[in-house]
Amino acid sequence: MNNVYFSTVFVSISLSLFLILLANLFDFRNFTAYSKYSLTLICFIMIPTSTYAETVNWISGYTNYVFSMLIVFVYLLFIFKCIFDGYKPHRITAFLFLVLSFIGGLCVEHITLYNVCISVVMLVLTLKMNQKCCLHAAFFLLGAVASCLLMFFNQNYSNIYNEGDQIGTRFFILDMSDMMQNAFSNVALHYTKSFWFITIIVALSFSFIY
Known part of the structure; x- marks a missing residue:
């Protein structure tokens, strides 16, 4: 029961932060005022059911995608605040972004x-604009590279690449045509199933055009 309570509180808080931060990224300069939150909520509601089930509703998928992107949103908003608002952070806080980047990079490939x-x-941008957050951007890059090396130098990846996955259905896609085919077969299919009426509208529109 304690795990259920913890997961409920964790998902509620983190998902609320996810939507709030995403809304602020949509309109960082606050041109739309509070409308940005409504637009973000509409986009969230329109997530296909299959995608929602594999990310938000599935706790493993949630930590892999939603929680890891929450860290990315925090970092991007911090950099934007430094660039556009002239915010000058303390140097000691750079270590926080090192830890966050490392944790976020270990969630999913x-x-x-x-x-x-x-x-x-972001590091190139902050260096070019001579911002005071260059150290923070460098530490975030350091954490990202460290997590990348730790993840992909794991022996499991070399075994999957050379011999295939003996447990699940994990595999490498390195060819661009295979990537596009995978995106069409999986991602696009999610949207056409949940929003079949959009497919009909698009088809009818092209029929009238041509």
């Missing part, structure tokens, strides 16, 4: 690679 890419971009 997609976010691990995304953290490395976005941290490189």
Whole structure:
């Protein structure tokens, strides 16, 4: 019972923060005032049921995707605050982003690679604009690289790459055509099943155009 209570509180708080931070990323300059929260909630409601079941409703998927992206949102909003508002953070807080980046990078492979890419971009941006948060951006990159090395140098990945997955259905997709096919077969299918009427509207629209 304690686990149920803890997971309920954890998901409630973290998901609320996720939506609030995402809304602030949508409109960092606050042009739409409180409308940004309504727009974010509408986007959240329109998540396909299968995607929702594999991320928000499934606790393992939740920690992999929602919790890890929550860390990314915190970092991006911090960098934006430094760039656009001239915020000057204390140097000691850079260690916090080192820890957060390392933790977030160990959740799932997609976010691990995304953290490395976005941290490189943010570091270059802060250096170019001579911001006071360059140390924080560098520490976030350091944590992202450390988690990436720790994850992908694990022997399980080399075994899956060379011999295939002996336990589950994990595999590597390195060819661009395979990636596009996988995206069409899985991601696009989620949306067409949940929002079949959009598919009909698009088909009818093209029929009238041509």
